[in-house]
Amino acid sequence: MLNKQFRREILIALLIVVLMFILSLYDYLVHEHHHAFSFENIPFFTGLLGIIGALFITVVVKILEKIVSRGEDSYERYYTS
């Protein structure tokens, strides 16, 4: 699964994710929060939402591509320049 082309970028992004994880744990332990929803009390909730969201979008896009995508020449009307 690891994309070799973006090895350096993956490493940098991973480091930032780890840093954010630590900061969010610090925030979770130190600050007192009044969240509107119970699910927000999960540590690193937004990070988890980011993972789920990005994977969800990738899967939906791949499925949608099979259904709605066509070759640029296959559409009969004057569609796009």
Place this chain on the structure above:
Amino acid sequence: MSVIIHPSVIGILFGLFIFIFYRRILNYLAFFVSVLIFLYCLNLQEGVYNYLTIFNYDFYIKVDKLSLFFCYVFSLIGMVGILYSLHEDNRLVPGPALIYMSSAIGVTLSYDLISFYAFWEMLAFTAILLIISSRTKEAYFSTVRYAIIHAVSGLCLLLGMLYLFTHYDIKSVATFSDIRGTLPYYLILLAVLINAAMPPLHFWLPDSYSNASIYGSVFLSVFTTKSAVYALLRMFPGEPIISVAGALMALYGVIYATLENNPRRLLSYLIVSQVGFMVCGAGLGSQEALNGASAHAFAHIIYDGVLFMSAGAVIYSTGLERLHLLGGYARRNPWVALYFFVGALSISGLPLTSGFVSKSITIHSAADLHKPLEYLLMELASVGTFFSIVMRMGFNIFFGEPKSNYEVKPIPWNMHAAMFIASFLCILIGILPSYFYKLLPYPEHFIPYTFTNVVNSLSLFSVAALIYFLVAKIIAPKPIINLDTEWFFIKLSRAFVYLLNKILVPSEYRYVGEFYRFLVDKMLVRVREVLVIMNYIYLRKVATEVPQKVYDLSIKTAKFYDGNMLKYLQFLLIFLAILLTVMILI
């Protein structure tokens, strides 16, 4: 009641003049007028003013904090957009752009429904000119589709207004919550939602904005949808249907944006998504949510301008408009890359940008009102926005190796200046939110820069970036086009034509036609016989004898009209003498 010169009137008159007597030098006049309108809007004072009276009917404008907020940003981006297109020699850009901007300002200031309708229609008409400004076959067909869908919007608005006039005696633009559940309420709501590009009636937006000229699309990306957002905030605050629909719209837009290969179509889908945030804010209806929607509209207008301008700059300099053909552009023109990423990070809502301070208000208000569905959908849409624009579009255009051998043309100074101003504003709003919040329609005490907010935001986007780099190959741009909801309309119209050809026409011919053939044939034969007789007796006689008589008469009169002036004078005097004698005798 005070009388005032409507700022839109200035723009419309000058816009018409520039359009009719177009020379390239008039681009500078358009820019000067746009600066004038911006300064005029800055000096407008709150109140209701009369600006025109026709047949004892008074037309009004209402200046309050909401309308002023939209006026500022419309005039500002209009000015920046005209600066961007200053070098372009195209009749269909500066004049129509000035009228388009003035129409949007007109919509926001209108207090009576007739003014609102007139400016609404003018908005659609001038948008058509801007779409067709690229003068391509694709733009022509997009224009036709745009005109059809906006004719539906205009008709719905007109019908709703007439219903309001006749049944409720409502003549002013105000909140329609009192008449919720009635026909005019839903007709006007439908008209506004069409202009706001609410799926499934959004297909006109990616279709037309991507086919317009690069200058036209900068203006198009701003005014129509945001005028509709203003209308929602003004007329339909707290409408529950649109809060969920808006959040779904936000997610729908980013999914299609992630699929796109054409940069301007990708940006168009992101407009659908971002307008979704605003529609959701309008639907939530609390003061904070309405502030959030307004703030987001303001911020969106500016960063969307930056994005369309930088995408336009790439198209202008390379001549390419496909993600799969570009790459490595940042090495050729780092300034455009900088402008683009300021816009892209703003639209994603990263800290220190305008998107962060505006989008957070709407999401926070959804949490405050305890709306988990809206909250989660908007957070997912934020991930998708970052995923599609910063990662997918940004990386594929500006980084990596070029995927084709393209040449890079230098970009004119005015394009740079326009992009710089808009990018600077994105950062300025992002770092000084308290000044920005003072302009909002309602008092705002939200503090965006808390430790939690910043960490949450960075967590969301860093994770999205990580996932993107892992799946980059899977969702790499391909030379494809994507069918959208217009597919249903195309199929529906084809089914209609099929129904006519295969079912109605044969049945009409077989049954109805047979019935009429007897009558028609009989009658036609009789009529023909009568006409033949008339032709033989009268027309033939007329055709042969009248010319002969005219000829004989002309021979006789020719003896009299021989050109002798003295003889004419003599006859005239004799005639006058006879006339005088007769009068004396009588």
